[in-house]
Amino acid sequence: MKNSWTKTKFIMLMSVLTMFLAGCGENHLSTLKPAGEVGRQQFNLMVISIVIMILVIVVVTVAFSIAVFKSRRSQLGEDFKPKQVAGNHTLEVIWTSIPIVLLIILAIPTVYFTFQQGDTTEMVNAKGEANEDVTIINVTAHQYWWEFEYEHEGVVTSQDLVVPTGEKVFFNLKGADVKHSFWIPAAGGKLDTNVDGVNSFFLVFDDDKAQDADRLFYGKCAELCGPSHALMDFKVNALEKDDYEQWLADMKQIEEPIQADAGDAKEGQDIFNNSCIGCHAVTPTGAGAVGPNLTNFGDRELVAGILEHNKENLVDWIKDPESIKPGNKMTGKYQLNDEEIEKVAEYLMTLKVDEGTGDKSKLRESKDEEGGDK
């Protein structure tokens, strides 16, 4: 009776674990569902080491079980003395060389892919300038938000990274304040963003994998950087090359701030220009600002990288950012009453650039139906 209860408990524990692990396979944020060349290579390296580990465990467990089973006292008698093998030359050689061979098998692909993935020679052309033929994005990590500058176009955006699929996308990474780490689990990484010195690497986003993930991958800060580190998320909108070019063209076209028509949004724009514009640009240029660039804020997937994108959440953010992201750099830098906040929020929601690739709002709706996961 006792035995079967133990068994039941074990089965219950295992089923809970299985359910828990089943959450590990989401297309948009799992290293186990790689979305491109780099992620796939990293996944394969994981598989190699796991296979080798399993092999070792199986061989050792079998050898151990045989030894235990065969050497029972009832089998060999009270006075049995096994053959003494301490210092045996052949055995020493065997169990020293097996781990060496296994390590070599592990080391060859690991070193090979480490160098291949760190190869950023394509980023510069023969003249030593940034190569116009490849996509280069300069990433700056701030406490607790992300800034993205498109090297050739000078376009600056924040929080939502837009990338083309089916090609290498090169990144220059740096940190503005403390050390952060740039990680898009499905695509590969992660790489530190340091305050002194730039780290570079590339990632690839396959178009079919992007489709499986509704064209939206999740990105994270992967280095403890302060009280809101866990909230330092970003989204990666992986578009077909044409849509990507269209998005860039739409962004580039904005040279003056988009003017609000009339009413609350218009008043909101005036309030914004008084209280907020010192930290937030609304034209897609000017890297290195104090706060995120808000040019296309109306197209965003989320508010402040973590809240569902709607006006209520935006109002909550402007009212009390500290309650949402402790330690952020916006708290207490302006004073507005509730009515003014409503108007500013109204204005910010109108900042839409994304006419050409406008299926993002549809995307957002389909995500909301699923229960609006972040």
Ligand code: HEC
């Ligand atoms: C002192 C500079 C500063 C001022 C002034 C400021 N902000 Fe911010 N704002 C920030 C910073 C920094 C962040 C990023 C916070 C974070 O995510 O950690 C931010 C984030 C935001 C976001 C979220 C951005 C996104 O990409 O989702 C919105 C919206 C916003 N601010 C609106 C406003 C409005 C409206 C005002 C004026 C009433 C304002 N801010 C004033 C610095 C500032």
Ligand SMILES: [Cu+2]
């Ligand atoms: Cu960080």
